[in-house]
Amino acid sequence: MNFISNLITTPTKExxxxxxxxxxxxxxxxxxxxxxxxxxxxxxxxxxxxxxSEENPFFLKLAKDLASTFIxxxxxxxxxxxxxxxxxxxxxxxxxxDSSILISQYFLYIFLFTTASxxxxxxxxxxxxxxxxxxQVRNLWGALTLVGLVLMxxxxxxxxxxxxxxxxxxxxxxxxxxxxxxxIVVRFMIFFAAAFAVTGSAxxxxxxxxxxxxxxxxxxxxxxxxxxxxxxxYVAKLGGxxxxxxxxxxxxxxxxxxxxxxxxxxxxxxYWVAVAALxxxxxxxxxxxxxxxxxxxxxxxxxxxxxxxxLLVMTVNDNIARExxxxxxxxxxxxxxxxxxxxxxMEQEQAKGTGEADIAIGEQIFNSKCIACHRFDxxxxxxxxxxxxxxxxxxxxxxxxxxxxxxxxxxxxPAMPNQGLKPQEARAVAKYIMHEYQTKYK
Amino acid sequence: MRNKIIPAALxxxxxxxxxxLLAMGFYWNNFQKPPEQPxxxxxxxxxxxxxxxxxxxxQYTDKSMRAxxxxxxxxxxxxxNAAIDRPEVQKLLxxxxxxxxxxxxxxxxxxxxxxxxxxxxxxxxxxxxxxTCHGNMKVTKEVRRVVNLKMxxxxxxxxxxxxxxxxxxxxx
Numbered sequence: 001m002n003f004i005s006n007l008i009t010t011p012t013k014e015x016x017x018x019x020x021x022x023x024x025x026x027x028x029x030x031x032x033x034x035x036x037x038x039x040x041x042x043x044x045x046x047x048x049x050x051x052x053s054e055e056n057p058f059f060l061k062l063a064k065d066l067a068s069t070f071i072x073x074x075x076x077x078x079x080x081x082x083x084x085x086x087x088x089x090x091x092x093x094x095x096x097x098d099s100s101i102l103i104s105q106y107f108l109y110i111f112l113f114t115t116a117s118x119x120x121x122x123x124x125x126x127x128x129x130x131x132x133x134x135x136q137v138r139n140l141w142g143a144l145t146l147v148g149l150v151l152m153x154x155x156x157x158x159x160x161x162x163x164x165x166x167x168x169x170x171x172x173x174x175x176x177x178x179x180x181x182x183x184i185v186v187r188f189m190i191f192f193a194a195a196f197a198v199t200g201s202a203x204x205x206x207x208x209x210x211x212x213x214x215x216x217x218x219x220x221x222x223x224x225x226x227x228x229x230x231x232x233x234y235v236a237k238l239g240g241x242x243x244x245x246x247x248x249x250x251x252x253x254x255x256x257x258x259x260x261x262x263x264x265x266x267x268x269x270x271y272w273v274a275v276a277a278l279x280x281x282x283x284x285x286x287x288x289x290x291x292x293x294x295x296x297x298x299x300x301x302x303x304x305x306x307x308x309x310x311l312l313v314m315t316v317n318d319n320i321a322r323e324x325x326x327x328x329x330x331x332x333x334x335x336x337x338x339x340x341x342x343x344x345x346m347e348q349e350q351a352k353g354t355g356e357a358d359i360a361i362g363e364q365i366f367n368s369k370c371i372a373c374h375r376f377d378x379x380x381x382x383x384x385x386x387x388x389x390x391x392x393x394x395x396x397x398x399x400x401x402x403x404x405x406x407x408x409x410x411x412x413x414p415a416m417p418n419q420g421l422k423p424q425e426a427r428a429v430a431k432y433i434m435h436e437y438q439t440k441y442k
Numbered sequence: 443m444r445n446k447i448i449p450a451a452l453x454x455x456x457x458x459x460x461x462x463l464l465a466m467g468f469y470w471n472n473f474q475k476p477p478e479q480p481x482x483x484x485x486x487x488x489x490x491x492x493x494x495x496x497x498x499x500x501q502y503t504d505k506s507m508r509a510x511x512x513x514x515x516x517x518x519x520x521x522x523n524a525a526i527d528r529p530e531v532q533k534l535l536x537x538x539x540x541x542x543x544x545x546x547x548x549x550x551x552x553x554x555x556x557x558x559x560x561x562x563x564x565x566x567x568x569x570x571x572x573x574t575c576h577g578n579m580k581v582t583k584e585v586r587r588v589v590n591l592k593m594x595x596x597x598x599x600x601x602x603x604x605x606x607x608x609x610x611x612x613x614x
Contacts, residue, residue: 171599254463255463258463258466258467266470278459278463281456282452286452289452328577328582331582335580335581369492372492372524380524381523417492417494417495
């Protein structure tokens with residue numbers, strides 16, 4: 001997948017930060033959508049199959065309502081699923097530019113799996129709403145959607161998990177990253193628990209609160225059955241119970257996540273952010289309890305919004321771990337970006353073709369490197385320039401060669417380390433110190 | 443009755459989880475966090491900006507089992523004169539004047555009961571880069587472990603490079 005890396009240049013520090021923000025926002029949207037898609041197709045499929053064996057008119061209606069509400073229009077899948085997965089591909093490829101992890105490849109698979117799942121989900125929706133005669137076909141599309149999503153989630157969780165273990169990057173070289181760590185297992189469980197919690201609250205929110213709730217005559221077998229009281233109660237209980245159950249599971253998993261998080265990704269701040277998430281979950285659990293107890297769906301919107309905020313907090317926490325684990329990667333990239341900037345400057349100055357330009361660049365290099373050990377008029381770690389430069393006055397090439405390849409000359413001083421300059425840079429710095437010496441210290 | 447028990451149970455459960463989390467955070471912050479060194483030695487300046495090779499200071503890496511903490515004399519070769527106005531360098535000068543060793547905190551190592559006999563020399567001779575285990579010091583401000591140094595890490599690298607994986611290779 002090198003073609004993607006070839007399109008990217010070394011990101012600067014600011015650019016990396018921007019990418020981290022993009023990742024937080026986009027993965028919140030993406031994972032919430034994928035979670036709800038998974039949860040709703042899963043439930044819809046269960047209720048569809050229950051409706052075939054049990055005589056309960058709610059089941060088929062619920063299966064259809066879930067499919068029509070959450071799979072939505074074709075643009076929904078494109079905007080919330082396919083495009084975000086591509087944005088994540090680009091952003092992750094940038095923060096992990098030039099590292100040994102096969103990040104673009106993994107995210108390309110994520111993109112492909114997402115696209116396939118969204119397509120399958122629409123085929124499933126169509127077969128449900130058009131009352132496809134062959135029931136096996138409906139099951140097939142539903143099952144394919146779930147398989148696609150599970151593959152996508154597996155790739156996503158193991159990829160983002162692998163990022164936290166930089167020492168394993170060179171060792172995991174499969175098409176899709178497959179490796180075992182308890183942290184990955186916990187992350188899977190967190191994803192599915194959050195997915196069902198948010199699906200439950202989304203059922204309440206979109207069926208009852210959003211825009212006045214579902215139209216009374218929604219897709220039913222008869223086509224005209226009202227969203228009557230019993231059905232409302234059944235759905236509210238289902239959504240609330242589902243959401244409450246998994247909301248209660250989440251704190252345990254969050255604590256377990258901290259027990260298994262790789263040491264390189266650990267920070268103190270992350271604990272406090274997680275506490276904030278737990279407090280939010282406590283409020284949500286209480287609201288859900290009230291909702292179930294009073295069979296009153298008026299808390300639906302607050303629960304859904306609070307749950308999304310909790311997911312945001314958890315995404316931020318994930319990103320804190322990621323930034324911490326990538327400290328070294330980010331510093332390497334920042335150093336590289338500086339190098340690239342210097343190269344561009346050199347080229348620009350040389351295009352101007354004046355001697356002055358070289359001197360300006362030389363001054364910059366002198367101030368960042370040489371000045372640590374050298375002064376013009378006093379001996380520090382190395383000798384004073386005014387003592388050693390005279391011998392080079394008529395032989396600039398020798399001075400440039402010395403800068404490029406220093407040797408120990410005087411036993412009074414420690415050997416000068418090779419500064420790793422490029423020939424052009426060495427020439428620039430030689431020009432600068434000679435110019436300074438001749439104009440000011442001679 | 444039930445109306446009160448369930449909210450109380452909810453609250454208790456969440457409070458328990460929050461306390462557990464805070465206790466874990468507190469423990470990590472006080473006992474497991476990467477240690478603070480007596481002098482904030484900036485590897486990024488020495489190895490990065492000044493481009494000093496690792497063995498300029500860690501002189502025994504290719505000669506002995508232990509890479510060795512550089513002798514203070516190595517620091518003083520340059521810091522007799524270089525950057526003596528900086529506070530961290532002044533700490534160094536103070537140790538030097540008082541003839542005290544710098545109490546560096548060890549970061550890489552194995553549990554005693556693991557009985558691991560690791561030789562730097564062997565690994566350097568075999569061409570393993572320092573960065574494989576220590577990370578890229580050219581950009582590191584504060585040293586911390588970048589690999590877990592558990593057996594899985596050692597063995598996977600040994601396998602990948604066709605090095606022996608006998609127990610006796612590392613454990614004595």
